[in-house]
Amino acid sequence: DAGVTQSPTHLIKTRGQQVTLRCSPKSGHDTVSWYQQALGQGPQFIFQYYEEEERQRGNFPDRFSGHQFPNYSSELNVNALLLGDSALYLCASSPIGAGGYNEQFFGPGTRLTVL
Amino acid sequence: GDSVTQMEGPVTLSEEAFLTINCTYTATGYPSLFWYVQYPGEGLQLLLKATKADDKGSNKGFEATYRKETTSFHLEKGSVQVSDSAVYFCALVDSGTYKYIFGTGTRLKVLA
Numbered sequence: 001d002a003g004v005t006q007s008p009t010h011l012i013k014t015r016g017q018q019v020t021l022r023c024s025p026k027s028g029h030d031t032v033s034w035y036q037q038a039l040g041q042g043p044q045f046i047f048q049y050y051e052e053e054e055r056q057r058g059n060f061p062d063r064f065s066g067h068q069f070p071n072y073s074s075e076l077n078v079n080a081l082l083l084g085d086s087a088l089y090l091c092a093s094s095p096i097g098a099g100g101y102n103e104q105f106f107g108p109g110t111r112l113t114v115l
Numbered sequence: 116g117d118s119v120t121q122m123e124g125p126v127t128l129s130e131e132a133f134l135t136i137n138c139t140y141t142a143t144g145y146p147s148l149f150w151y152v153q154y155p156g157e158g159l160q161l162l163l164k165a166t167k168a169d170d171k172g173s174n175k176g177f178e179a180t181y182r183k184e185t186t187s188f189h190l191e192k193g194s195v196q197v198s199d200s201a202v203y204f205c206a207l208v209d210s211g212t213y214k215y216i217f218g219t220g221t222r223l224k225v226l227a
Binding site: 004031033035040041042043044045048050055056058090092103104105106107108109 | 119149151157158159160161164204206212213214215216217218219220
């Protein structure tokens with residue numbers, strides 16, 4: 001059973017560009033959350049998707065947007081990239097029926113570097 | 116707002132030493148509490164969890180007890196191994212929200 005998968009593994013962009021990161025949740029999971037983890041810091045919650053809608057959002061600007069597809073996979077889009085957006089972006093999924101309060105299973109992350 | 120505070124690292128111990136990593140939290144509701152571990156070059160893995168006061172989570176020799184009166188969820192292990200070297204994150208999700216809050220992480224290094 002595949003766990004949470006993310007693509008790409010690494011990405012290099014320049015300031016002002018746009019980026020799309022992708023996540024496939026673990027089988028049997030319907031809730032996907034996205035996090036930003038700066039070097040040496042804990043993950044910061046960006047938002048959570050459930051039933052193809054954004055259910056909860058952290059303190060991130062509107063440049064960060066997302067989408068969830070009917071197969072529960074998800075995308076994170078970041079527009080007008082800034083140097084400060086350089087980080088590891090983590091996707092996490094939760095089991096169906098967990099209500100969002102259960103443990104999350106994390107993917108390996110996408111390392112984004114903005115030059 | 117909700118927050119999690121962890122002791123700063125790095126923590127360096129000899130093999131078989133006793134480990135404590137302190138974690139305290141602030142929450143408006145009744146949060147569930149978690150410890151996650153991140154091994155070098157890998158993603159976060161759930162280590163243990165507790166969903167209500169006085170619950171004890173345990174896994175792989177690690178334990179943590181949900182203490183509502185002290186708003187704490189300290190991680191302990193009686194005898195650490197070199198393979199326990201990793202970064203440990205305390206986290207919470209508050210009831211009524213779906214927003215997970217993580218601490219800044221504590222790096223543990225165990226020497227043979």
